[in-house]
Amino acid sequence: MKNIKLFSLVMALVLVLAACGSNNNSAGGNNGGDSEGGGDNGGDTYKVGVDTTYPPFEFQEGGDYKGIDIDLINAIAEDQGFNIELKPMDFGGIIPAIQADQLDVAIAGMSITDDRKKKVDFSDPYFDAGLTLVVSKDNNDITKPEDLKGKVVAVKNGTTGADKAQELKDEVGIKEIRQFNDSPSMFQEVSNGNADVLIEDYPVIAYAIKSKDLGLKTVGDRLNGDQYGIAVKKGENQELLKMINEGLQNLRDNGKYDEIINTYLEGE
Structure with a gap:
């Protein structure tokens, strides 16, 4: 009887230790388990503001987010080893959300303007629009x-x-x-x-x-010569901005950028 009780006690202790080990593993790191896209690259997870009413750059189809911006930020994240969590919202609320630390990044067909540069830092231009x-x-x-x-x-x-x-x-x-x-x-x-x-x-x-x-x-003719950029909080996310620019350049160099653009805009 004592042996049975001892065996039961040992097994209970083993189960408790196993559970503790499992909890420690799941808490370690920022794996972006609930992120939309970006996968688990083993790096940090960044909240990315998007406007999903803006095809061909961002739109929702069959429950999935698609478009030039979605594919591009996913490809940059994969290239640079970080994860993303998409945060769809009205375009007008994106910059205020960055300023309020509710977002880390914004990619939403956002034109680089002097007024916006007072509020956020932009990446290198990734698309010539108008x-x-x-x-x-x-x-x-x-x-x-x-x-x-x-x-x-x-x-x-x-x-x-x-x-x-x-x-x-x-x-x-x-x-x-x-x-x-x-x-x-x-x-x-x-x-x-x-x-x-x-x-x-x-x-x-x-x-x-x-x-x-x-x-x-x-x-008629184009009314201006806009360029789109990826935005981060002004003066506070320079390392992230550096990764975005490096990833964007790598995509241009390896042909992935052209592949993404041509998926949605033939001949652009």
Whole structure:
């Protein structure tokens, strides 16, 4: 009887020690177990802000996040040995979230501007974009900024398109600027005839028009020469920024960057 009790006591002790060992292993390191993409590279995990209403750069399909930005940040993370946790949110809230330490990184088709550089640090540019005017297919009256006089213009809140509309409002006499939190709502406003024109990044609207029957068309020349960058908190994440730039350059050198771009934008 004593032997049975002793055996039971020993087995209980073994189980307790095994459980303790398991807990120690799971607590060690930052493995990003609940991160979307990025896998487990054995390094730190960074929270990445994205706007998933922005194809071809970021969108959701079948429960998965896809797009140029998603593939690119995953590839950079793999190249540099860190993990990511995607945090989808409205574009207008991304920079404030970085400033509030709710995000470590942002990749959201974000144009590098002087105003934004006062708030965040940008990586090297990773995409050359540009704004364009977009009207309904049967609209032949608007082909240039001067044609916006007395018109209703739709824009996405917090974007360079919104900034451009404000700039043009006094210059050409825009009647009204309507702001939206996502691109599909902005597209619909023009398709329905509730707004005369919208201002959007050319690659975004070109992909949308090619992929779906939106009843829209681009007109005129590009309104500017935007470049997109990856953002981190200003003055506080230089080591992370260095990894992002090194990873981006490695992807350019080994052909992975072109492979990602050509997946979504043929001929770009």
